[in-house]
Amino acid sequence: MTTRTHCTGADFCDELAGSRDISFVRVYEGFPPSRLVLETEDFVLLADMSPLVVGHLLLLPKRHYLSFSEVVAAHRAAVEHLVSRVLGLYRATFGEPLILEHGSTEFEDGNGCITHAHWHLLPVDGAKVDEFMVAETAGHVSLSGIADLADERWSGAYYLRGYGDDYRLYFPGESNKRQYLRSVAGRVLSMEDPEWDYAVVVRKEALRETMGKTSRWTVAQRLLLNHLEKATMSVPNVFSDEPTRLDRVISTLFANQSSAVPSARHADGTTVAVVAGADSQDDCAVLAVRGDQDLVIGSDYVRGPKFRLYEYGLLTEFDLGYYLVAANVSDVAAMGATPIGVVSVVRYPAEMDDVKFEEVMTGIRQACADFGAPNIGGDIGGAERLILSATAFGTCMPGRALMRGGARPGDLVCLTAPTGTAGAATEYFRSGRTVEAIENDHRDELLRSWTRPQARVREGVFLGRSGFVTSCQDTSDGLKATLECIARSSGVGVVVDEAAIVVPEAVTAVCRALSKEPLAVIMGDSVDFELVFTIPPERAAELAADFETAGLSFGVIGRITEEPCAVMRLRSGERVDIPGAAWRHATTA
Numbered sequence: 001m002t003t004r005t006h007c008t009g010a011d012f013c014d015e016l017a018g019s020r021d022i023s024f025v026r027v028y029e030g031f032p033p034s035r036l037v038l039e040t041e042d043f044v045l046l047a048d049m050s051p052l053v054v055g056h057l058l059l060l061p062k063r064h065y066l067s068f069s070e071v072v073a074a075h076r077a078a079v080e081h082l083v084s085r086v087l088g089l090y091r092a093t094f095g096e097p098l099i100l101e102h103g104s105t106e107f108e109d110g111n112g113c114i115t116h117a118h119w120h121l122l123p124v125d126g127a128k129v130d131e132f133m134v135a136e137t138a139g140h141v142s143l144s145g146i147a148d149l150a151d152e153r154w155s156g157a158y159y160l161r162g163y164g165d166d167y168r169l170y171f172p173g174e175s176n177k178r179q180y181l182r183s184v185a186g187r188v189l190s191m192e193d194p195e196w197d198y199a200v201v202v203r204k205e206a207l208r209e210t211m212g213k214t215s216r217w218t219v220a221q222r223l224l225l226n227h228l229e230k231a232t233m234s235v236p237n238v239f240s241d242e243p244t245r246l247d248r249v250i251s252t253l254f255a256n257q258s259s260a261v262p263s264a265r266h267a268d269g270t271t272v273a274v275v276a277g278a279d280s281q282d283d284c285a286v287l288a289v290r291g292d293q294d295l296v297i298g299s300d301y302v303r304g305p306k307f308r309l310y311e312y313g314l315l316t317e318f319d320l321g322y323y324l325v326a327a328n329v330s331d332v333a334a335m336g337a338t339p340i341g342v343v344s345v346v347r348y349p350a351e352m353d354d355v356k357f358e359e360v361m362t363g364i365r366q367a368c369a370d371f372g373a374p375n376i377g378g379d380i381g382g383a384e385r386l387i388l389s390a391t392a393f394g395t396c397m398p399g400r401a402l403m404r405g406g407a408r409p410g411d412l413v414c415l416t417a418p419t420g421t422a423g424a425a426t427e428y429f430r431s432g433r434t435v436e437a438i439e440n441d442h443r444d445e446l447l448r449s450w451t452r453p454q455a456r457v458r459e460g461v462f463l464g465r466s467g468f469v470t471s472c473q474d475t476s477d478g479l480k481a482t483l484e485c486i487a488r489s490s491g492v493g494v495v496v497d498e499a500a501i502v503v504p505e506a507v508t509a510v511c512r513a514l515s516k517e518p519l520a521v522i523m524g525d526s527v528d529f530e531l532v533f534t535i536p537p538e539r540a541a542e543l544a545a546d547f548e549t550a551g552l553s554f555g556v557i558g559r560i561t562e563e564p565c566a567v568m569r570l571r572s573g574e575r576v577d578i579p580g581a582a583w584r585h586a587t588t589a
Contacts, residue, residue, distance in 0.1 A: 055094030060118035067103035073150035099162030106497035110157040126163025189559030285376035300329035321363025328392035330455035336402035336464020339373035347383035402472035405489035411534040413558040423526025465520040481582035496558035524580030
């Protein structure tokens with residue numbers, strides 16, 4: 001019997017992390033040092049460590065499944081959308097891909113290299129592979145598309161062969177040995193039997209050429225392929241009405257959310273329970289908030305489909321949903337509160353199919369899980385375009401909510417982490433340029449600032465409970481605008497020290513390539529969701545020690561003054577206007 005702990009390989013899966021098998025890890029001792037091609041919240045695409053041919057890639061889930069039959073059953077929409085994107089990029093780079101998989105079940109081993117679900121993608125003629133498999137296996141069936149993989153009829157081990165729009169399941173015969181599909185592909189390529197070389201680094205030049213070609217998947221190619229993907233979808237688009245989407249998507253994603261059992265317990269003994277959540281589909285959500293605490297509420301709309309990086313094909317609908325939650329939770333964190341729930345408004349145009357709608361909702365659900373604030377309800381329905389808005393709820397100790405207007409002369413101005421990466425990402429991808437040093441070293445970091453923005457929840461709660469933070473605000477409008485807002489709200493001034501501003505390497509690289517001034521990017525309209533806060537100078541050492549104990553950090557970047565102005569003190573001692581353009585909501589990003 002095959003068990004889930006039998007699987008070895010793949011450092012993306014917790015069950016596999018202790019394995020010595022390096023065949024499915026992203027990093028190995030060679031060049032290039034990483035085989036990672038693409039990564040989403042749930043999947044990774046790697047270059048095969050021992051490629052049979054240039055363009056040999058591996059697609060695998062981060063969570064442990066025995067086969068893609070299980071993966072599709074749990075994440076059909078995500079798989080279909082991801083595969084449509086990957087195949088579009090693949091075709092433009094290597095040609096038509098052959099998809100191969102050894103599918104295992106709990107009771108039957110598919111005889112692959114490992115029992116962690118993975119697809120092989122190779123530019124190999126599928127018709128020639130079929131000639132061998134028809135003769136050597138115990139039969140096959142044709143599938144209408146990827147979704148058919150989840151059919152309960154396929155309860156045993158299988159071989160998947162996908163080529164173009166044609167997907168087939170072959171059933172192993174008694175004579176089919178371990179790594180059968182790798183051997184078949186090798187025979188089509190006129191290679192000696194490559195059965196046992198999958199876990200060692202051979203054919204290094206093919207690996208390097210594969211990585212070199214995938215590294216050139218540029219913005220322009222992605223924009224073009226966004227249109228091509230629609231023609232490559234193997235399953236027709238589905239456009240359900242609102243009640244159907246509530247029943248099929250919302251009820252599934254948020255099943256069993258409502259309960260009288262507290263979903264959050266705080267150190268002071270207060271609790272929060274979701275009595276009626278998104279699964280109940282009532283007119284309102286109901287939270288049972290017990291104990292002595294203040295309720296904090298914030299609401300934000302995000303431009304989502306009008307983000308430049310979305311227009312460039314660099315953000316998915318999942319990313320937009322994730323961003324919506326992060327933006328709202330960040331406001332709650334800036335008040336020093338613990339997030340306890342989110343309600344979302346997702347209004348969609350007629351041309352948005354069920355797959356993309358489910359992606360948005362899945363992104364919302366994932367972000368809510370990451371930040372510990374369940375999506376307890378909201379509103380969905382039609383609109384002239386995609387509209388994304390949400391309201392986040394939080395709780396804090398009575399009277400401890402952090403405001404913008406409490407800074408006092410002499411206070412230190414602090415920042416949770418350097419800013420500027422999100423702004424640098426916008427500048428770089430808007431330029432349309434491909435700079436090798438940035439692509440190799442900083443591209444992922446730049447994209448992550450938009451795909452997975454991090455609301456500083458732990459830091460905000462910590463600051464709220466300290467009792468001596470005099471003001472706080474997040475940097476969603478940029479560092480310059482945030483400093484000016486705190487100073488204006490508090491009736492004071494602020495002096496920022498140039499020498500205290502940390503410039504992230506990614507920002508330095510982008511500014512060097514585009515001839516931009518780093519300080520202008522760092523201080524300008526960069527949406528980084530860090531926290532700016534002020535504290536009395538005599539409490540700085542205490543807070544720093546407490547932060548370090550908690551595994552957190554912050555930096556002092558300036559001081560509050562009596563004179564109502566917002567300036568930067570240069571290293572020379574000269575005071576100048578803070579560089580950069582502060583965010584104004586009438587502008588575009």
